[in-house]
Amino acid sequence: MAEQGEGQEPLVDGVISASAAFEQGQSIAAARDMARDFLIALQRDHGLPVSERAMGMVELVVSELVTNARKYAAGPCLVQLEVCEGAVQITVWDSEPRLPTVQAPDPYRIGQHGLEIVMAVCRSFEIRREPVGKSIRATLVLADDPGGDVAGRQLM
Template sequence: MATSVAYDGSPQSIADARAVAREFLTEVQSVHGLPVSARAMGMVQLVVSELVTNACKFAPGPCLLNLEMDQGAVQVTVWDTDPSLPVARAADPGRVGQHGLEIIMAVSQSFEVHREPVGKRIKAAVVLADDPGGDAAGRMP
């Protein structure tokens, strides 16, 4: 199961992308019977929001959101037109804002960045089921 949506890069794209993520996970749950915890619903929307926000803020023009189910996780992929690769910044409790990449990496099972012939593609996987004794992102110790 997968869905893709193109956005024009306007600020409204961010809210629209969160709504698409919510609808996608609702369909995963109701149509396909896969469990989606409240935590997973929130984390997927957070990752989508952060990635689309960065695309709208830093890349001129359109962006593309792709959501795909893969072995119990949602693969969130965002393509944008800016070839600059994001870099996680050092922890700084005094810094206001610009923590999106750190957040995405903390809540995702995996995180990848690829430069494309035009722009870049960022992919993060968010596990759907909760593991009460495990890592919040679903990573193995």
């Protein structure tokens, strides 16, 4: 499980957020579960629309970014989800100071496609060097569903 103090923070200035620290021994699935629970709470507690596509894409992005943190950095990683103006920002911090390199697409390369995937599905993507380590932030629109269906909502 995530560390003490995890969870959803109250609505402040139109921003809803949640964060948790994940230790090296914890599964990546725990980070995905945290993201899914956060999005479900957005719908249930705040009435925000979250499409099925956005639900899946947020879980995918969290999984890819936490996988990279596990693979390349020692120690814990921090995951923060923040919603503002119909989009969710996913930020993953880790202690590794080296910035990741996004490789050119190559259909014959096996592995190392995670950042390519993240960049392809996100509205914006940013890598920042931090005083300790780095953070990667990806932004996805919550109600971005080509079929128009919204997860958890009954359409009449």
